[in-house]
Amino acid sequence: MPREKLSVVVTRRLPEVVETRMSELFEVNLRTADAPMTRAQLVEAVKSADVLVPTLTDEIDAGLIGQAGDRLKLIANYGAGVDHIDVATARQRGILVSNTPGTVTDDTADMTLALILAVTRRIPEGLNLMQSGDWDGFSPTALMGGRISGRRLGILGMGRIGQAVAHRARAFGMQIHYHNRTRVHEATSEELEATYWESLDQMLARMDVVSVNCPSTPSTYHLLNARRLKLMKPTAVVVNTSRGDVVDENALTRMLRAGELAGAGLDVFEHGPQINPRLRELQNVVLLPHMGSATEEGRVEMGEKVLLNIKTFADGHRPPDQVVPGML
Template identity: 40%
Template sequence: MANDVLREAATGSAPRARVLVARPVFAEVHERLGQHFDLRSHDSDVALQGPALAHALQDCEGVFIAGVEQIDAALLQACPRLRAVCSMAVGYNNIDLQACTARGVLVSNAPDVLTETTADFGFALMMATARRLSESEHFLRRGDWKAWRYDLFAGADVHGSTLGILGMGRIGQAIARRGVLGFGMRLVYHNRSRLPAPTEASLGAQWLERDALMAEADHLVIVVPYGPESHHLVGAAELARMKPTATLTNIARGGVVDDAALARALRQGQLAAAGLDVFEGEPQVHPELLALSNVVLTPHIASASLATRRAMALLAADNLVAALTGGEPPTALNPQVLALRQPG
């Protein structure tokens, strides 16, 4: 059972706030948090959820999470001592921010520190998709390579093609720079608000309506945050507008793309290929996607360099220490709750 893998650090004589580290993480994080708090640790890669998470959080004032643990009103009701929820992820659709704010619970995430690493990966995944790297590697490993052909795994060029970005935040702009400055790509994008004119000019970026973006892009990269308004933002209708030679790369969140519709579109030749790092219901992957050869699949690892993951985790720890010791959490999502805190 999940509770069997909970362990508690040795405590001193002076009472200190108790914090749950809800996922295995770097030793430096335990060391930093252990300087301030009594720690309870969940030492399994399987995330605590629902009643198991509520049980582990009993008597805890703070929790360090990895980004998938569900923090909702029911859990907050069951854990009245909870004062801070600090995540090492950027996305926070797993947290009911409104419910946390109403109960005076500080919430933080870990933006900025993963921008360049994630952009590196997103561009690499797009290139692997365009040039059919995964498909050709499997072909070679199976021993199927017997002779050279002029069209053997001929894919799509990246240089000089049209890069479409859906979601032009920090990561989207970092991917744009790689495409425009490094590969001479034409850049089109859609965002809820346009970039400042100087930024557009520096990249030669053209803002398009979403339907036009789908039709124009040779390589579409999706980097929008997930929420109710972006659920299945890219579905059957949007995919039908894409070029049959186009690729789609999703490094946003599972649920932004309708995975079932994407599998159908790929199978029917409505677009050439897809690169996916995120999935609906992950770690499960839609079985039709698994059966397709023209999809590059990776297990949600866009930010996974050791240096970046360590920086994300330490930022979450810094937020947690500040939130529970009277400081100013550096990346609080609802800093207004700090004004409601009682001293101590």
């Protein structure tokens, strides 16, 4: 007698190829609207499903997990970051959590370099000038930015993405510096000619560009707070393609408005789409709508990881990308 298929609830629209394969393998409840589930819908999902497939727009907190039915045994997150999931409470309830590490490394690193160039070379200002029809020809002194070759890049978080950023920045001639919980492997450090800073404060004071590439955890919340931002040079630039709450957005906005920082490139925001309106007004800021992982290849690879985690679990084994509290 064939084994009953797992009941899987997906909280957002996924690439069609991923949804199709998931429907072939499992009993799947897919979304028709590309909008986050309401709290009530999430409650219903955790009560009825064997597996929940959420994204970063879903708050899977202790209160929600407490309402889960006996069936829910796996939260297979579509994405690498799991700061929106209470992993500890899930573990206490006997619910496994998995993620999709490594799938967005290159895409996010590419976007980080794009933002560095966009801010330092004033690309959006030039684009706006052209689209408005106000450009009247070449001028030797117009829209002068800065050369990134030779500048010091301070990477906050030297994991997969941080190292990928370092490799790309090195190719552009930037000097690589980093702050991390631990030093990277000696061979990697030598290849990148990277300087390790045990003191984040000391690194920030000396950098021309700071790239935020660390995960969102209780220990990284507002890691770049007002005090630390004030340590930076007024000619420095901040780029964040990680999580918005690592940076104190209000403090950053105040300093940019006051000319105490030269610019910022942000793909993520502290309060999601509720962006500080004063930040939107600034000419020296490039804002993107969380596009770091937005490639067809990356999003499909994320889906393939989700499928592998669920299939492995369905076969009675530990998901290869299981997340446990000690990893956070």
